[in-house]
Structure formats: structure tokens, C-alpha cells
Amino acid sequence: MSIFPARLTRGDFAVSVDSLSVEVDARDSVTVIVGTTSGSRPQTLTMAAVGLPDGVTATFSPPLLAAGGSSRLTLVCGSWTPGGIHPVTITATNIDGEAASCFFSLTVAAPEREPGGARVWLHPAGERAQAGFATETRVTVTGGGAVRLAVRDAPAGSRVTFSPTVVYEGGRAVVWIFTAPDTPPGRYPITISATNARGQSGTAVFTLDVATWS
Known part of the structure; x- marks a missing residue:
């Protein structure tokens, strides 16, 4: 609007x-x-x-x-x-x-992916949260068969959980990102990956904006 x-x-x-x-x-x-x-x-x-x-x-x-x-x-x-x-x-x-x-x-x-690998979709692809609070995104995986979800480059002191951790082709999961109270403000590109048993993987980037307390 x-x-x-x-x-x-x-x-x-x-x-x-x-x-x-x-x-x-x-x-x-x-x-x-x-x-x-x-x-x-x-x-x-x-x-x-x-x-x-x-x-x-x-x-x-x-x-x-x-x-x-x-x-x-x-x-x-x-x-x-x-x-x-x-x-x-x-x-x-x-x-x-x-x-x-x-x-x-x-x-x-458009993103490229390894042949036979998974393709990862995030909705939303970014969120804003204050330090000490949690945010979430939903993951959809296409291709690649059964894959295990993982994350890297999360802010120091934060905790990330998946539900579920293993997703089958066409399946979905929810990712929760819990920031620490002392997480420095800033923009954090967090990579979420989906890897199958053959080691083929697909990734997507979730952008987390950590806001200062006003």
C-alpha cells in the first residue's frame, strides 16, 4: 500500500x-x-x-x-x-x-543451484528484532530428497532451532532465531542450508536486523 x-x-x-x-x-x-x-x-x-x-x-x-x-x-x-x-x-x-x-x-x-541439490526458499527473507528477542522464518525445500537443515553466521551468543531439523523434498520447517541480550546492533546475513545424504546442498540467506533499545 x-x-x-x-x-x-x-x-x-x-x-x-x-x-x-x-x-x-x-x-x-x-x-x-x-x-x-x-x-x-x-x-x-x-x-x-x-x-x-x-x-x-x-x-x-x-x-x-x-x-x-x-x-x-x-x-x-x-x-x-x-x-x-x-x-x-x-x-x-x-x-x-x-x-x-x-x-x-x-x-x-536468478539463483543457481547444484544439479540434484536442494533449493531453499525463505519467507520472510529478513526481519528486524531487538537484542534479547526472537524472530522466525519459514523454510520450504524443493528437490534434493531428504535434507538436513543447518545454519551459519548467526550473531555471537544467539541460538537457532529448527522444527523439524530433517525435511523431505517439498517439505517445510520453521526456524527460530533467539538473539542474546548483548547482541550488538547491526545487520546479520544468516545462511540457512539444506544438505542431502550425497553432500549436495542448497542455501538461502536470512537478513536479521538487530535494533538498539530506544
Whole structure:
């Protein structure tokens, strides 16, 4: 759902991106710099991205900025994101509902997997949690026969559990990630793997954002 009104009037400011064509691999992330040009008066702009494919999450830093400033747009691509070229619209809107937009193309490269191995899908592919709290994702495995789930690169002091640990082809599992109270804030790419008896495996990356206490 859009955060700006359905009917927009053109603002006296402008918005642009540092690249008109952006490429990213599935299960990876990319950052785009969004710049704005100020108009005839000081105003605060709300940033939004429309047209992202399924499985891609967008985060503006900052999401609100004064006209004339810039924001970093980070796109995190899930393991199930469809490959191809996707047109994305960036819109900046002020408090009066006036807006300016720009466009770029996002090219997603579909993930490769070892022949005969499993393919791992995560939903969601990322979550945000405060230190000391838990978050979860659901794992779906296709191909590879019976596989054993495992995890690596979890934050220090955290605990990860699977239910169940062994999944059969086409099966599902739930993954709980329990962070420690002293887990440092930051972004942690956690790799979840599914390995069969022949040693063939597939992986997916879950992005955990650990937030500071406010």
C-alpha cells in the first residue's frame, strides 16, 4: 500500500538516483543513492519505492529528509525473488501531498543451484528484532530428497532451532532465531542450508536486523 495520496500534484523539487540500471543477485542486496533538489521553500520529504518484485524489501536511510538532501536505498533480495528486469519508481512526497518521482530498472539474477541439490526458499527473507528477542522464518525445500537443515553466521551468543531439523523434498520447517541480550546492533546475513545424504546442498540467506533499545 502506498504511503502517499492517490492523487499527487507536482512539487517544486526533484528526485534522482545515482544509477538508472541496478543489478543484484537473488539472496543478495544492493544500495542506491537517492538525491533530491530543493525547491522554493524548506520542506521535508517522505521517500517511497513502488514496483519492487516479490521478495525484495526496501529500506531508506533516512526515510524522511529535507529537500536538497540524499538517502540511501537498500534493496534486500529474497531467495524466491523472480529473475528478470523490474521497473522501480522512487517518489518523494512533502506534507502537502506534492511529489516528484524518478525511475530505474532493477535486474535480478536468478539463483543457481547444484544439479540434484536442494533449493531453499525463505519467507520472510529478513526481519528486524531487538537484542534479547526472537524472530522466525519459514523454510520450504524443493528437490534434493531428504535434507538436513543447518545454519551459519548467526550473531555471537544467539541460538537457532529448527522444527523439524530433517525435511523431505517439498517439505517445510520453521526456524527460530533467539538473539542474546548483548547482541550488538547491526545487520546479520544468516545462511540457512539444506544438505542431502550425497553432500549436495542448497542455501538461502536470512537478513536479521538487530535494533538498539530506544
